[in-house]
Amino acid sequence: MTTELSADAPSGLLEQARKDYQDLAGRGLSLNLTRGKPAPEQLDLSADLLSLPAGRHTAADGTDVRNYGGLQGLLEIREIFADVLQVPVGQLLAAGNSSLELMHDCLVHALLSVLPGAESRWVDQERIAFLCPVPGYDRHFALCERFGIEMIPVPMTAEGPDMAVVERLVAEDPAVKGIWCVPKYSNPDGVCYSDATVARLAAMSAAAPDFRIFWDNAYAAHHLTDEPAEIADLLAACAEAGNPDRAFVFGSTSKITAAGAGVAFFGSSPANVQWLLGNNAKRSIGPDKVNQLRHAMFLRDADGVRAHMERQRALLQPKFEMVARILETELGGTGLARWTDPKGGYFVTLEVPDGCAKEVVRRAAEAGIVLTPAGATHPYGDDPRDATIRIAPSYPGLAELEQAIEGLAVCVRLVGYEQQAA
Template identity: 90%
Template sequence: MTTELSPDALSGLLDRARRDYQDLAGLGLSLDLTRGKPAPEQLDLSEDLLSLPGGRHTSADGTDVRNYGGLQGLPELREIFAGVLQVPAGQLIAAGNSSLELMHDCLVHALLSVVPGAESRWVDQERIAFLCPVPGYDRHFALCERFGIDMIPVPMTADGPDMEAVERLVAEDPTVKGIWCVPKYSNPDGACYSDATVARLASMSTAAPDFRIFWDNAYAAHHLTDDPVEIADLLAACAGAGNPDRAFVFGSTSKITAAGAGVAFFGSSPANLQWLLGNNAKRSIGPDKVNQLRHVLFLRDADGVRGHMERQRALLQPKFEAVARILDAELGSTGLAAWTSPKGGYFVTLEVPDGCAKEVVRRAAEAGIVLTPAGATHPYGEDPRDAVIRIAPSYPGLAELEQAIAGLAVCVRLVGYEQRAR
């Protein structure tokens, strides 16, 4: 990212950056780019969901959705999302509103009960560790911290995690029980796992017989271009490699319909499905099937999901294009930054010079632009390079977003040139 500058040129650029920052601070901004929340306009696309099911209270198989039961969720909703999540409907659970809750529960159940293929409960073992591709999703890391699971960072590449590192770690260490994966339009860098990466994950030798891939396919339908990315079917690949129980697949409608009132999904092998359903039966008498029926009536089928996501894309794509346009105009020739151009998902990753991310985020906050804390993309909140900043363009209006990204660019120039001048 570096560009050679003479002392006089650097002094001039730094003076200008300081003036621009003073102007920015004087605007009295209050802008928030911290989380990848859907904008109100995106939520409005699902407004009709609130008026459903319109007096109807039976599912396709005659189940009264107002009553207890149906722990696996409505069959017709599972049919709609089976293709989206690459899980046969019979091996899919439709649950409550949060896939994060399902990930939490899978960890708890693995700690307190024996997963298929395990010799003992995880809690009875001296050490449990997970591989964490970085940059990655802070809530995955928070779950590991919550339960005392050690985190081992592995670098991300354009094709997914560095598989040489992954294969070496899982082969030599039986305490490595899992890996976090956001395989499509990954959070936060937008990377998509290649077919070769999926095949290697499915077939690699693991020292732990109960190793699990936590496959958080959160952005399975969240395309931003006319060329949607398709990834290989992990569940089928695991079965074909003789490791049918290896994959836990998660997804939800949280960024498809109503973020706070969606439906979450879990998919896996028949053995894993029975393991989770058996454990869940002790904590629930069934999910919110009324809400599941709402989603069936609103989305109708897989084509309905695709059409709905095209309307989502129409609102999101201009925001991602604005981020790329402004960063290129303000930082493209400076040598101070690099950023991703994702084909889908909810985030852009901005890389600044090593040692600068925390200071950029601090300066931006002082100017009224709040960003996700630097380091959140890494385990324990510590980015060893202090270089990665996650941008969440979805929630602000377009004009506010443009103002925020332009202001962020000012902060990058200020901090970057200050570092060079030392």
């Protein structure tokens, strides 16, 4: 992040900000930065998927992918992503297109069936709670809210969640059954968990014998620089610490190939894998193995994934660089904003003075620039400071993105100077 917040506004800046906003509102813009969706140009990189498997309908082991069965998913696609997601092939499942579905199902199954190491189903217990690092991913929070799971915010640091807080809460409260983690290029701050954080998560004492880390490694391959971040192997760390069943690892190709027609993955201990397979067998006769085969043919191997993501990076990196450049030009030195400079992932976090985020988002919407609602980065949509705004640069073209970020900066100056003048 750059600059310090809450400087006094020099004379005349509020008047200029009001003029700038009038000009912005008069442009008739219609721009949307709400979700981190791949742009059409990114999706075009995977256009060859549509012509695969080109008459082939058997997997490497002879399985006819057109038929039922194969609940664990095709071996060849699991072999490719075992390296990417740091999960042994035999402990990795390949499923449908959405890792969010897998997270949803794991919660439902934990509520309705006994997890390995558990004494009872979660639904039979008086209270269930999850730790939620903030700022975080709104869809994680929505799952908890959907199932009545209490959410406990935990501050994020530059190395991941504040582990002193996490360790205390997990050790003291048997109702704390899990923690949400986006360990690499986290949503929305871009933080990568340090080796020390991973080791502490794996080894910490837990009052609940069925405590689980929901390790949503959504951006495992989504780098924006020449130096890709590496994170420690959580699954191996848990096994070494004597907590082999602690980690649920999730990932997908959703922002690698076709976002709406990808392959999702679940990895964990052998006991957890058998638990999920046993429950899934009652809801499905098998995943879309035709799609898994086309992905295996298209990506080929882990090196193929990396090469494909370099092509994705070529499209994304200029957008993130533009966001940083405009924010520095328009807001640098004003004392009204700080922002992240992520090395990967899909988001930039903009921090404005306390009490200003909702008003900035409202003013931007009135000027035709739609942003993710302020508060979405916190449980129950409640950012206590009302200071965090998530920017999603991926979908718009460069010209639209430039207009949107310049317009957002106008709104930040207007609301910030109005607050200082009040």
